[in-house]
Every structure is written in C-alpha cells, then in structure tokens.
Amino acid sequence: MTIPTMKSKKDLSMQIQRIRAVHGRHRLYGRAQNIVIRYNHNMSMTGENDALWRKHMRCHYLGGTVRPEMEGTAAYYLKLMNETKYSKAVYAK
Structure with a gap:
C-alpha cells in the first residue's frame, strides 16, 4: 500500500476517525491525534489557506x-x- 503524497484537512480528519474507531484505546492513539493536529496547523499556515480564510471571513x-x-x-x-x-x-514539517 502506498501513502498518498497529497492530503487535505478532510483526509486527516477521516484518517484519525478511522484510527480512533479501531485503536481508540491504544496507547499510541494520543500520539497519532497530536500529529494530526500539528499537520492541520501546518496546512492552516500556508498562504493558500490564509487567502481562502480571508475570503471566507468577508462573507461574515x-x-x-x-x-x-x-x-x-x-x-x-x-x-x-x-x-x-x-x-x-507542508503537512509533515
């Protein structure tokens, strides 16, 4: 199985939900969750995401x-x- 080189925030969210469903009580689940949070943060800090966020906020x-x-x-x-x-x-920094 190959690991995709591109992921979205939605992909990461779905991935951590699958891990939780199967291994939610595993001692490494917290570590996996922390990694996903860090990846999500790194994605949020990109220029592309910042531009989308600003456009989204103009709708409010x-x-x-x-x-x-x-x-x-x-x-x-x-x-x-x-x-x-x-x-x-981007997401593995």
Whole structure:
C-alpha cells in the first residue's frame, strides 16, 4: 500500500476517525491525534489557506454571523479550506 503524497484537512480528519474507531484505546492513539493536529496547523499556515480564510471571513458580519446573501459563498470557501490537498512537505514539517 502506498501513502498518498497529497492530503487535505478532510483526509486527516477521516484518517484519525478511522484510527480512533479501531485503536481508540491504544496507547499510541494520543500520539497519532497530536500529529494530526500539528499537520492541520501546518496546512492552516500556508498562504493558500490564509487567502481562502480571508475570503471566507468577508462573507461574515463583524460579529461573526454569516451574511444571509453570502451563505453559499461562505460554505464554498469553507469546503475549499477543508478539501484543498497539500503536499507531504507542508503537512509533515
């Protein structure tokens, strides 16, 4: 089995859920969870993700509520942030 060189935040989330379902009580589960959190953070710090986040936040009022006319656009940018694939070099720093 080959390990994919590109992963998204969604891929990592699904991976840790599969590990939890099968090995949730294993002593290394906490370690695996910490690695996923670090990978997710590294992905969030990329310029691409930052640009998507800024576009997503433009769809909100200052109080944090999504503008009714921009709900679809906000959901689209959120989906992109979750599903954009990053190379192993980004998430394995």
